[in-house]
Amino acid sequence: MSVRKAFLRAQLAILVGTGVLGGGGALLLHMSGVAALLEGPFIKEEGVAPALLNSLLFIALLLGGALLMLLLAKLRLTFLKLVGSAALSMASFLVGEVYAYAIRLQPLAADALSVTLAAATLYLTLMRPSNPASALLQVAVGSLLGPILASMAAPTSLLLMLLAAALYDVYAVHRGPLKHLLKEVLKTQGPADAGTGPSPLAPLTVNFGGVAIGMGDVILYSSMGALALLSPRLDFLRFAIVLLSMLIGVHATLKLLEKRRYVAALPIPLSLSLATYLSYNLLSAWLGA
Template sequence: MRRAMLRAQLLLVACTSILGGLGGLAICLTGVESVIEGPFIKEEGLTPALLNSLLFVALLFAGALMILVILIKLRKASLLKLLASFSLSSAAFLVCEVYAYALVEEPAIAIDLLSVGISALTLYAVLKHPLNPVSAALQLAIGSLLGPILAFMVAPLSLLLMLLAASLYDLYAVHRGPLKRVLEETSSRGGRNAPPILSPLTVSLGGVTVGMGDVILYSSMIALSLTRPNLDFLRYVVVLAALYTGVYLTFKLLERRRYVAALPIPMLLSILAYTLYLTLKM
């Protein structure tokens, strides 16, 4: 059983790394990165990087707090599921539009209709069949292709500090912060596997449940390793090996604990591998 769960988790990371790499290539090689904008500062430098990290953690905390209030205080699990499903559906539309803009020379109305269709399919799947393999595949694809978009919203240093800050926050949130309460609440309702009320926010595969945020951040790191500051497949392989090692170590910890933050070990090892590789290549 444990081996099957480990294989499922590694398969999930493999899919994320492949899609994240392909997404990063599509954005990098087509020049779409110049038009990708977000709430973050895009300029290079330590000050923008620190400000972006603070904003990113603030957004993560606000999201976790909103989940806590809706699920624990208001007891509105159906509202949480609805909001999460609409958020995922909107993300599906964004992903379709960005990559269509990257891959199609003159996006037509047909592309917009396709984006709307995939968005609607995603909404239907996660609302009506939240634990279905098709729903899991859609969530995995959306999260993995969102990562490269995030990676190109900011400068490389900003992304590294944002990922580091998110990893430290994840460690706090799961073991001491708001997510601990959420995990305890959902566990009491549905056991160890992700219950339907959290399914739009998590991906379940082979008995393993990973947060959508983890998928997005894994793929953003993968996209960064492949494309920035330049295209380098060897750097991608080195960082991917570090990510796999971190996932394996996290899984071993999960055998002893009820909950383990999925970001810290894989992300810290990946950031270290990326930084050392760049340093040695200088």
């Protein structure tokens, strides 16, 4: 697959995942009341102090996860793949349970759906990482995880968490643990192998031919979409405009990959979408909308 086709597929997947699944998932959780029931490690109260504490905790979790991945990669890359597949499989089970509850599916049917989704994720990511079905399933799971994450924190907290993640990503990819992780795993690829086959970081990345996007990036793109759709009130126009700005940022990021082997995927899309989100809300308040 040519690099241009891989870029187009990556952008299309993000558009569909964030727009249809992320937005639809956020709306379903909101309308069903499940969003109010979801709890996580974050303080759910609104306010500046909780937002700052949540942002610090979020960065600590991201850093801890990156250090764990680096340790596993240094021990043996197979360990990283196994742990990544197991983690994604558990995330798929969570997605199945949460959304099955949101649509009021019977418990036995919900469990059957969740187990099937988890098993399919484990099989595809371990045994068929190059299969397009694996990439589609990863995008679906990541896009549906985004609204779940968004439901675990107040809007101000989520906004600061996304901003903090974008800033952290610059450090992590170019100076921090992700830089060392990428160097470690790229040792497994010779120059002739670059851009072919599954990414050495699969299933922690979603692969589109020669382009790989981190699962965490997909989740946070979708969380941004959920924020744009629901806060401070349900607004489909704001969601569409923010989604467009995010896709412009994704396109700009992918263009950078034409000159570099890897690049931080969060800063440009999240910066543009957060700026668009805040500008829209300020303009709406000024116009009295």
